[in-house]
Amino acid sequence: MISLDQLRDYMKTQLEEDKRRKLVQVTGQTLEEALQEAAIELGCRIKDLEYEVIEKGSSGFLGMGKKSWLVVASLAVQKVKEEVREEEAGLGIEEMAPVPKDRDGQAFVRLSPDGVYLCVIPPEGKGKPVTERAALEAIARRTDASVDVNLVSKVVRKADGQFVRIAPHSYNPAHDAVLSVNITDGEMRAYLLAQPPREGGTDPTAEMIRDFLKMNGVEYGLKEDVIEEFERNPRYGQEILIAEGTPPRHGEDAKIVYNFETNPSRIRLKERDGRVDYKDLNLVQNVVAGQVLAKKIPPGKGVPGKTVTGKLLPARDGKDLPIPVGKNVKLSEDGMVAVAEINGQVMITGGKITVEPVYTVEGDVSLKTGNILFLGTVIVKGNVEDGFSVKASGNIEVKGSVGKCELDAEGDIVVHQGIAGKSAALIRAGKNVVSRFIENARVEAGEFVLVSDGIINCTVSANKKIICHGRRASIVGGKLIATEEIVAKNLGSVGGIETILEVGYDPRAKEKEEHLSQELEKLQDELKEIMLNLGTLENQRKTQKLSEERLKVYKELLLRRRELSLKVENLQKEIEDTRAYLSQLKTKGRISASGTVFPGVKIVIRDAVLQVKNEFKAVTFISEANMVKVTKYEEPEDLDKLDLLER
Known part of the structure; x- marks a missing residue:
């Protein structure tokens, strides 16, 4: 006859063997890429893998002889044992409870x-x-x-x-222990209260307790160990949790496991001797045709619950979630895997997985190359000379410097050396602008502006934060606007150059509101002029018949009035919506300087304004009661752990 211990050992061995058989063979351009693919295949973390390199990869020479890594991987032994223990519990094979060392009789x-x-x-x-x-x-x-x-x-x-x-016992049934039950928490718990027997009465047995609970509607989730313990050692005069329902377990929603960094703006700025080193940015995430970019974990089934009175509690199944794929990415037939169709850069664009090709300029952007307009990522290994433009639907990375030119990217703009705009440069990024320094330029960022050496005489706007962090991290002159925060070592200069710093509202929305208001004013002026001309023509119609030419003009003015009236109405609605959005923004905004704030700096936090007339040291400006308040310098909480600086 097989004992329980023998059965446990046999099933444990079988589970371990089954786990060890789960081997996957994967390839990747690097060993890390291959291991990431294996982790997705096995549904675990990279550190939980054991692997063997079957064939080492090679980058080749000038693109020739390029070879992928070939790896066979499986779950590590320790991880297998952990999962085996979990599965043992699911099969009812549990470790024996440890015997207490010492216990009185x-x-x-x-x-x-x-x-x-x-x-x-x-x-x-x-x-x-x-x-x-x-x-x-x-x-x-x-x-x-x-x-x-x-x-x-x-x-x-x-x-x-x-x-x-x-x-012996002189039994008196009228004096037996008295039981009562209290059903609470939406019928999810039942508490037993027993009053002790009087002279001649008896203690309730486990069977009596079960019958009593059943008669009072408690039929599910009985705690048998509590009932048995009560029979042996009754606890009178106190409520005891005697039954507990099972809450419904809703199925988990489908999840998308991405095989790449979904936030391409996660940048790590490495500071060395007060300078930021951009050589290791690795901004572009390259993928190859056929590479798995994402996998879907299907939604789980819900498990119904039950109350102590036996009522079923329905559970909902998890919601399905399709893998969002864009251009150059295809789905498998079952919709569970997304694969790259071309070599290029993978990114999330418009909420979809997209692969963009990368265009590299080996030298400068100059007369030799002309202006660059590219639907992807552009890498310039030299400089961008005065008078030229680079526009990209992905990222722009310039290894050298940028002069009086235009850079426009839907993603990030990274300039390794710096931007000397000569009062004519325009740098516009849908996400982040990262540079060593920025001088005499206009900069617009959808998220962050990150600078190490300083921002001088610039117009800068960022939908999140402007961070100037380094030994020479100063903001001098110009106007800077950020939705959340502006941070620098020094603000302004000894010479008292006017420096305007504004936080607490969305700069793009504010600019949009101003632009719409200007456009509305022009349309209203034109509409006013048309109304005057129409009035003149209508007066003439009352006294004489209009010529064909004047009648034609009259009809054209009527048509134009109708068009303008509709445009004015739409613009007014758009302005109202924009103003409503600006007014409901919850961000309070703050401005911080770890060093010195010089006179001449103007601080604007939402509707509160402070003109700095005295020098401040290590302060943070916030808004309270519609006034700018000067507080002790607070180290920005995400200066060291900012996601944008982690890569």
């Missing part, structure tokens, strides 16, 4: 219709045994019946955990 007394019963539990480990005196005291606490002392002594010595009748 116990004596229990039960009153039954046919007599008084005594049970003595032996000690464990170094625990003390029950004495005859302790047993007699336990009996006296429950009844004054005359007991056979010799029999009590035998029960104490034997201590076998069995109830033994030690005395």
